[in-house]
Amino acid sequence: MEIVRFIIDNLDIIGARAIEHISIVFLAVGIAVATAVPIGIAITQSKSTADTVLYLASMMITVPSIALFGLMIPLLSPIGHGIGYVPAVVAVVLYSQLPIIRNTYTAITNVDPALREAAKGMGMSTWQRLRQVEIPLAIPVIMAGVRTAVVMNIGVTAIAAYIGAGGLGTFISRGISQSDPRQLVTGALAVSLLAIAADLFLALVQRLLTSRGIQGDVTQ
Amino acid sequence: MIRLENLTKHFGPAHNPFVAVDNVNLDLPTGEICVLLGPSGCGKTTTMKMINRLIQPTSGKVFIDGKDTGTVDAIELRRSIGYVIQQIGLFPNKTIEENICVVPDLLGWDRRKSRMRAKELLELVGLQPDLFLKRYPKELSGGQQQRVGVLRALAADPPVMLMDEPFGAIDPINREVIQEEFLKMQKTIRKTIIFVSHDLDEAVKMADRIAIFRGGKLEQYATPDDLLARPANSFIEDFLGSDRALKRLRLIPVRNAMQTDFITVQNSDSVESALERMRSSGSAAAFVLDAEGVPQSLLSAQVAGARSGAVADHAEPVKGAVPVSGDLRHAVSLMFAHDMPLLPCVDEGGRLAGVMSYRSIVHNLGHGETA
Structure with a gap:
């Protein structure tokens, strides 16, 4: 009951923290989509490049987030952003690369070769083929990668509270340092709910972006 | 080109x-x-x-x-x-x-x-x-x-x-x-x-x-x-x-392979007179047609040679006919299916236009072969 009262009393602060949280994750994943999708498409041209890039992206994801934040302090300090919002966004951008690159790469390489051949034989340029056939067909799988990235990074961003990035992680870090279960549970609950809500929202976006002609073909 | x-x-x-x-x-x-x-x-x-x-x-x-x-x-x-x-x-x-x-x-x-x-x-x-x-x-x-x-x-x-x-x-x-x-x-x-x-x-x-x-x-x-x-x-x-x-x-289209020198007879004609006409025209069969010209039955020279009486008693019913627009494959298939060594060929209205025999098919296939 104490926790419920705490939540009700602090709804405005929770809301403000949630918005900070969302702004970090969505800005960073937005940047990640803009980089990882083109990279994922580009590496379909060469198997060895693809292997290298996917390997690097996998290594990236194995670095613990708390260590990554620590590493970025000296790196980003010269531009005055050793801690706070910027390193949080940078970390999320880096963590998002693997799921999005990997899914884009897999989706594009799995496009039926017959479709590629038909598109080429009818006189589509490489770019037209990508835009009209390959990317539309890859959308469900790419979006699945984006959803993985978002859900995963809502968790990573909670840790970013330790470098002063704000967000819902603030409740958790304070809950721990002040031995206050109300804040701790509130933070954990809010992070989980946000992850579920974001995933449902992106599932809707995925549906809207997917042609009706291929809907239901991919179960994600 | x-x-x-x-x-x-x-x-x-x-x-x-x-x-x-x-x-x-x-x-x-x-x-x-x-x-x-x-x-x-x-x-x-x-x-x-x-x-x-x-x-x-x-x-x-x-x-x-x-x-x-x-x-x-x-x-x-x-x-x-x-x-x-x-x-x-x-x-x-x-x-x-x-x-x-x-x-x-x-x-x-x-x-x-x-x-x-x-x-x-x-x-x-x-x-x-x-x-x-x-x-x-x-x-x-x-x-x-x-x-x-x-x-x-x-x-x-x-x-x-x-x-x-x-x-x-x-x-x-x-x-x-x-x-x-x-x-x-x-x-x-x-x-x-x-x-x-x-x-x-x-x-x-x-x-x-x-x-x-x-x-x-x-x-x-x-x-x-x-x-x-x-x-x-x-x-x-x-x-x-x-x-x-x-x-x-x-x-090979039926039109090109069929023989058109068939003869027609009435049911009441005698077998002997039908045979006589077949021999003189060199055709292998005589057809009985209805008022529209659709073949009803046929009397082959072979059958006629061994029988006597009226055409109606010995003529076999026409069980199948190939359209002249068809091909020989169609014709042969009908011949086999209905056991008809002589097959009437008919136009769009079903009227008799010619007759197909094994002989005419063999002749057409042989045409053009080197070996």
Whole structure:
């Protein structure tokens, strides 16, 4: 009951923290989509490049987030952003690369070769083929990668509270340092709910972006 | 017109290449269908793909209507050539309308014009535009998809079409129907078509000319009838099979093979007088017709020779008749099915127009054979 009262009393602060949280994750994943999708498409041209890039992206994801934040302090300090919002966004951008690159790469390489051949034989340029056939067909799988990235990074961003990035992680870090279960549970609950809500929202976006002609073909 | 001149394709290292297509020369007149035929790996598909430069020739040239296609931008070239593949390759993310309009859209046609065209084309193959334009490929049956695949290639009205085993993925019953449909359509559209197949029956049915490939070489290039009657070498003879004479049956129209010197008799006539008339005219049978001229029964000379009495007592009922527009395969099939050594040939109204006998069939098949 104490926790419920705490939540009700602090709804405005929770809301403000949630918005900070969302702004970090969505800005960073937005940047990640803009980089990882083109990279994922580009590496379909060469198997060895693809292997290298996917390997690097996998290594990236194995670095613990708390260590990554620590590493970025000296790196980003010269531009005055050793801690706070910027390193949080940078970390999320880096963590998002693997799921999005990997899914884009897999989706594009799995496009039926017959479709590629038909598109080429009818006189589509490489770019037209990508835009009209390959990317539309890859959308469900790419979006699945984006959803993985978002859900995963809502968790990573909670840790970013330790470098002063704000967000819902603030409740958790304070809950721990002040031995206050109300804040701790509130933070954990809010992070989980946000992850579920974001995933449902992106599932809707995925549906809207997917042609009706291929809907239901991919179960994600 | 399509002309292939010394067309050659090597794959692999230059010092030890695999010769996929070896110096192929071929002329195909406008409006005809040329089937490239041969076992797998014989170079037929490679040859076809060099025409729209999906594969770049190592040497040699391809001319379309006298123009060297090597001087045209590959993408422009492909937009001017219809392309149908075995896997159909309809884009699942696009509606039927969008699929048909792919090339017109690439060419920058006015939207209204291209959408109108899609509607006309669907009507041409009996698919109701209202029902199909806005559907997606997965909502169509295989046969319907294949029809749309052909329409898509026809959308921008290209003079030349390349078809890579276009009906190969369809079940045999639908394949026959679609082949017929396509041939009917070809009568009006008169495209110049290169058609890859590994099915001899399909080739004989579809082709104006057949090009047989082996090991990258063009072994023989001839009309189907010529090919079946006069295979150039033992490889082709083997490829055509021991029943190649039977395959020719399809190529000979009933109209050309039937005898027209039949005689007609009345049921009340005597067998003797009928036999007398048959002997004097040299025909093998006499037919009893009804008032419209439709054959009812027939009396063969053989039966008449051994019997006496009225025609009505000995004439056998006509159990089947082949339309004069049919081919010999149809006629032979009816003869076997109904055990009728003499088969009446009838016009559109079912009226007797001629008679077919084993003898006339053998005579027609023998004609043109060297061996």
